[in-house]
Amino acid sequence: DTAVSQTPKYLVTQMGNDKSIKCEQNLGHDTMYWYKQDSKKFLKIMFSYNNKELIINETVPNRFSPKSPDKAHLNLHINSLELGDSAVYFCASSPSGTAIFYGYTFGSGTRLTVV
Amino acid sequence: GNSVTQMEGPVTLSEEAFLTINCTYTATGYPSLFWYVQYPGEGLQLLLKATKADDKGSNKGFEATYRKETTSFHLEKGSVQVSDSAVYFCALSDSAGAQKLVFGQGTRLTINP
Numbered sequence: 486d487t488a489v490s491q492t493p494k495y496l497v498t499q500m501g502n503d504k505s506i507k508c509e510q511n512l513g514h515d516t517m518y519w520y521k522q523d524s525k526k527f528l529k530i531m532f533s534y535n536n537k538e539l540i541i542n543e544t545v546p547n548r549f550s551p552k553s554p555d556k557a558h559l560n561l562h563i564n565s566l567e568l569g570d571s572a573v574y575f576c577a578s579s580p581s582g583t584a585i586f587y588g589y590t591f592g593s594g595t596r597l598t599v600v
Numbered sequence: 601g602n603s604v605t606q607m608e609g610p611v612t613l614s615e616e617a618f619l620t621i622n623c624t625y626t627a628t629g630y631p632s633l634f635w636y637v638q639y640p641g642e643g644l645q646l647l648l649k650a651t652k653a654d655d656k657g658s659n660k661g662f663e664a665t666y667r668k669e670t671t672s673f674h675l676e677k678g679s680v681q682v683s684d685s686a687v688y689f690c691a692l693s694d695s696a697g698a699q700k701l702v703f704g705q706g707t708r709l710t711i712n713p
Contacts, residue, residue, distance in 0.1 A: 489643075516699055526638075526687055526706040533699065541700055575643055585693035586651055588634045589701060591643035 488512050489592040491576050497598045498566055506561045508576030512570045516540075516582035517559035518589065519551060522573040534559055535581055566599045573597070602694050604673075606661040606704035609687075613680055614712050621675040621707045623664075623690035631692040633666050633673040634701065640686045647675075647688070682711045 489510045498504050510517065518541070519531040533541035534553040548564040563570060573596050577589035607622040625633065632651040636644040648657030653668035662677045673690060685704045694700040 528644075528689065528703040528706075530700055530702075567711070577644075579699065580701075583697070584699035584701065585632050586649075588632075588636070588646045588649060588691070589644075591636075591645070593641075593643040 489576055489578055489590050491592040493595060494593065495596050495598075497600065499567070500566055500568060502566050503564045504566060504597070505563070506574055506576075506597070508559045508561070508592060510557055510576075510578040510590070510592075512590060513576060513580075514578035514590070514600075515556055516579050516584065517553065517556075518547055518577040518579075519559065519590075520575045520577065522575060523593070524572070528575070530569050532561075563597075566597075568599050571597055571599045585594050602692060602702050603629065603702035604690050604691050604692055606688075606701055606707050609706070610708040610710060612710045612712065615682055616679045617711075619675070619677040619680045619684070619709070621688055621709070623673045623675065623704060625671050625673065625690075625692050627671075627692055627694075631694070633664070634691040634693075635662070635664055635673070635675050636689040636691060636703075638689065638706070642687070644689060650656075680709075680711050682713050683710055685711045 516535045518533045532551040533584045537553045553559045573594045576592040603626045633648045635647040637647045648659040650657040650666035656665045690704040691701045
């Protein structure tokens with residue numbers, strides 16, 4: 486009965502590969518997010534979707550493409566992986582219009598290592 | 601743009617010591633303020649929040665008061681335990697339309713028995 490689940494938990498891959506990270510939430514939330522946490526623990530928002538519509542698209546390389554097939558899922562596809570993409574990627578969700586009052590529910594993260 | 605600044609870590613304390621982790625913010629409008637905690641190998645969990653000036657958020661013995669005059673939201677706990685060892689993040693809500701949270705850089709706390 487995990488609220489926000491991400492798969493895989495760990496991902497080790499070679500430079501130049503294409504990989505996807507999946508996120509699913511069973512909380513009935515309308516809004517989902519992807520955050521990147523670098524090696525110094527700094528968290529930066531990448532994307533947000535509300536009911537399958539992209540609402541936040543920060544300055545992220547075009548190699549990163551989010552996809553939301555329905556409001557319970559938000560996947561992240563990364564093309565041509567680079568060493569600098571190594572990080573922990575967190576998915577989060579919130580009910581529509583409430584994040585500014587109640588915050589998010591986070592997944593447990595996907596540790597991506599590019600070698 | 602809006603931003604959050606936390607005290608530099610790491611912070612190391614003995615069990616039962618008093619804890620303060622400083623957080624100051626820069627924001628337009630009236631953001632909500634949050635503290636999140638990240639235990640090793642886990643995602644972030646909401647610890648407490650405050651949505652308007654002078655509100656006090658509290659949970660699990662932790663407290664923080666929204667101080668508009670000093671633009672601060674310092675985290676305090678009177679007596680820390682080894683189990684409080686984690687990374688603590690201060691955050692604010694950015695804009696009503698985009699529903700974005702902006703996080704500070706995190707403060708690693710280690711409690712020694």
